Amino acid sequence: MEQKKRLFIAQPHGVCAGVERAIDTVEEVLKTANGTVWVLHELVHNDFLTEELTRRGVRFTENINDVPDGSVLLFGAHGVGNDVEELARRKKLQITDATCPLVCKLQKAACDAVKNGEKVILFGHKNHPEVCGVLGRLPEETVFPVSSPAEVSALPDLNGTPCRMLSQTTMNTQEIGEVFSAVQKRFPHALPGTGACYATTQRQNAVRKLAEKVDFIVILGSVRSSNSRRLQEIAAACGAESLLLDSAAELPPELLKNRTAVGLSSGASVPEQLFTECVRKLEESGFNEKVIVSGE
Ligand code: SF4
Incomplete structure (x- = not known):
């Protein structure tokens, strides 16, 4: 009889409220802006979202001096300092602030x-x-x-x-x-004073619980994403092998071959669409029995 393969899914997954808000904000600005919409740094640390917005004409820069005076500029979810706000005023930029609350x-x-x-x-x-x-x-x-x-x-x-x-x-x-x-x-x-946000805390709790159940965890997220990298470090600290991947396309089939259980988690800037694709790919590899592991 074929052995059951189980997929332990960390809850929550998909983007956090702060990232969702930043995405909604840029969508609103794109509807009304005349001319190029600029974003300082990345809106959020996720290549899929950055590439999609770039395709739609959004320009990203690390340096506010690259932005022509008077242009439309968004501050991303990570926020900026007074120095950047002051420079934006001097350049008469039309600012929309998508800093996470x-x-x-x-x-x-x-x-x-x-x-x-x-x-x-x-x-x-x-x-x-x-x-x-x-x-x-x-x-x-x-x-x-x-x-x-x-x-x-x-x-x-x-x-x-x-x-x-x-x-x-x-x-x-x-x-x-x-x-x-x-x-x-x-x-x-x-x-x-203040510590980690709830989205970070819940995702980390879920990975700690995953590591009690499996010895291999797939984490979706960018290497530039602080919260995604922490999930990988936590998996390692709990004794689980892990992979940090941008998308399901990077899943190495040979690493799944002889396993009967895999954990799946994602950083707070990973769209649900990418998470669903990864679940589908793991299902195709035989991981059909799903177990939700909540970090709430
Ligand atoms: S991870 Fe936390 S602080 Fe960062 S955008 Fe999401 S909710 Fe906000």
Whole structure:
């Protein structure tokens, strides 16, 4: 008798509310804009969406100086700093802001902390647009970006100055806990602030649960997507082999051949269409019995 092959599907999947909002925003702008629509950085970190928008005439740039004065420009889901907003005003750009409300919440928490006389200790990836956007809203001497507990040890002595712990929204929730603990050990008066967003937290929880059930997990997402890469790191930390793929077309059949169970998850910027295609491809490889694994 042929052995059953099971596909464990992480819930939630498809784009998060912040990415959906950014996509809806660019669609609205495309309906009304005369001339080229520009997007600073990527709208979200997903090649499929970037290519689709490029095909429809949207132009992406890493540098606001590339955008001709007076043009239509969107800020993507990761947000920007005051410096970029100021330059946009000077260039008389017609701005639409698609920053995710949860990134806005982080930016506000950072600005409020500094207004209250606190220093901000920000856990995140220093070159990620979200972190650059927060740093670009605060005077340099008020914020300390860190990417590990070791970097917390290397911070200068804050001499009892009030400080606030914040995190980029897409960091590993376990690492946020470790970094915040290191901060509190070093600066016992440090106050807790915002951590990972719910979309990140739920996806990470689901991958931890998947790793209890399978030893091989396929994760759909871009290597440039912070939340997708965290899912792969979490799978590895839980002892599961994993692959980070842009789409089902990259699924290597030889890796599926002798398996009887596979997990499937996706980053928060992966459209549902790509997820469904991957499920279909796994079904074609015999993984017909599906089990939902919820991270909620
Ligand atoms: S991952 Fe979180 S912060 Fe980023 S766009 Fe989605 S909901 Fe917003």
